[in-house]
Amino acid sequence: MEVGRKMANMLGTDHDLNFKETELCLGLPGGIAVVAAGNETESSSSPKTNGKRGFSETVDLKLNLQSKESTMDLNKNLDDNGSKEKSGSAKDPAKPPAKAQVVGWPPVRSYRKNIMANQKNSSEESGNSGAALVKVSMDGAPYLRKVDLKMYKSYQELSDALAKMFSSFTMGNYGPQGMIDFMNESKLMDLLNSSDYVPSYEDKDGDWMLVGDVPWQMFVDSCKRLRIMKGSEAIGL
């Protein structure tokens, strides 16, 4: 029966927002609700989104902490007037943490969310002049981010943005033309052997390359996704 099938789909997903810690109700530890879909471009093309895909609750907690600690400023380049106010939220302990995502908030209709998600998808696929959004993953981080490569004009700018996004990350040193200084082999070996992280990217052919080898614009055109690997793992590149 249709209702039963839909009921079965609901099982195994929790989306309760639970104020009372002592309740014995089913709910997530810490009482923070699970996020809704909308910024996941992997959300299925089926318009029947039930808003229950998304990050796990642990991710939400980490995101919360990170955003408080780092001056995460990915969109600094987009902000022309430079005066960005952080919303001053009075944190009431009984209310959910301000930056945790909750089901149905902000109140954007599923119809609209699906269209915006599809638009982002298609702009990536067709590679139009709009944006070059690529996923960025970092080994050990539980969630991925997205950057628009068109927002940056050099490896350094990208490096800065990624560094802020994943604060324990470093790109190492670049030579005068923004490429890795091959002349200094020892520097490179230090970099790769260190526990520092190294960015790699997947190009149009599906190969994983070390970031920094090619001119910036060529990199933007060929980069499909970014992966920040542990230096020791990058030896094979």
Next chain:
Amino acid sequence: MPKRLAYSLSDEVLEHVFSFIQSDKDRNVVSAVCKSWYEIERWCRRKIFVGNCYAVSPKMVIRRFPQVRSIELKGKPHFADFNLVPDGWGGYVLPWITEMAGAYPWLDEIRLKRMVVTDESLELIAKSFKDFKVLVLASCEGFSTDGLAAIAASCKNLRELDLRESEVDDSSVHWLSHFPETYTSMVSLNISCLGSGEVSFSALERLVSRCPNLRSLKLNRAVPLDKTANILRLAPQLVEFSTCTYSAELRSDVFSNLAGAFSNCKELRSLSGFWDVVPDYLPAIYSVCSRLTSLNLSYATIHSPDLIKLVSHCPSLQRLLVLDYIEDSGLEALASNCKDLQELRVFPSDPFDVEPNASLTEQGLVAVSLGCPKLQSVLYFCRRMSNAALVTIAQNCPNLTRFRLCIIEPNTADYLTGEPFDVGFGAIVEHCKDLIRLSLSGLLTDCVFEYIGKYAKKLEMLSVAFAGDSDLGLHHVLSGCESLRKLEIRDCPFGDKALLTNAAKLETMRSLLMSSCSVSLEACKLLSQKMPRLNVEVIDERGPPDSRPKNCTVDKLYIYRSVAGPRFDMPPFVWTKDEDLALRLSP
């Protein structure tokens, strides 16, 4: 004197007089004057509006109004748009269609919102109503292009087919081709929600070319640019049009073809669509801009400079829907160019991003409130706000009827003072005496509800999220807002006391939905027992509410008045009064 007049007017005369009375409210008043007026009125009522499909049963409607031609039904509550009502909750239209198929052979208009419509329902409509003219399915789901094919094939006099924002399954049938070649009646067609596989261009072009009365055409995203120009040339009489996919690069031949096609459309007043638009193509529409009264750019990822250029060509604009890419600078341009603006909706381009990706603040809205004296309806998503701005807006726009503000982060305070927005929203309700719809956001205490209860006497719909301190907040609203019809609340510390104290109020409203608040099961049961004409539904997917400890609060609560009694199509996760509860506990 009036008494003699009432006796001397014959039924036919009264019926003729009543035919000039269109509004439901007035009709209801007329029917309450005396028994004979009630009888005359019920036989000549042609249009019915049922705001909650479970408030009354189809049999009851048919019994009282035997000759209805047009019906409008609404199903799920508004919060269902934001995934706050689980799938399968209800809102099925089939029982209504089944009853009306027998009782209203001359029914020619069906308008549905947030209902579950199956192919079977559509096939039944196609089969049962010989003169069917208008089908509007707004935010509906459950049907496929098979059902549409049945409508297309059978409804010879169909004038309006509007599927706005519905979810349609693609059954791969070319349903548009099912309109026979003899069919020429289309006036309004909205298929903007359909996916790419579901529309055949040649069938579309043939349909458009043989329907001379076509006034409103809203196509889906998949129609490419050159086809758009063709279609416009076939229908230069269009008043409303939704444009289709814009291609990636600018081609001058395509551009001039498109520009030429638009320039033929002298009647065009409303444009929407603009998915995937590339700014270089926008000048193609400049020839119609001066006459445009409505512009929906809310799916267009174009940025402020291009938006400013476009808006400066549209001095007659009354309605603008746009993304926050317009930024404060764009809204300032809007305020200086579009003095007739009545409605503004600014949607978030990236609602889940922590940082704003567009420079849109409260300043934009303040500018519009200052520059557009006719502003009546506002929907505004932003990331910061101040009480000062809200007070200014309230003072600039005392004629506001709808004010919906969404400050994206819950519990955000006034960025200048760090205070809650009680004073700001208080100013809105105090100055805007005709306010009928209000949505709150940001940090709010019980104070704001005191203001709302005191001043918002015409308020009909209120949406509240992450606000208030105690039951007092809810009590202020329920006891003060005389015109309140719909109240939807989520994540607020409102509980039993306010609800039970104001139980009688709930019968004067259409519905109350509370999600993740502090209402106990006991209170729900008590309310259910005290108020037989209220349906009290506990929506809880976690399992039987009875099996939880006494102090546990219910997940969601939906209360609505009904003369139809309990409904029989409830899914397993909806719990109502005792008898039903006992049945559900067994698997």
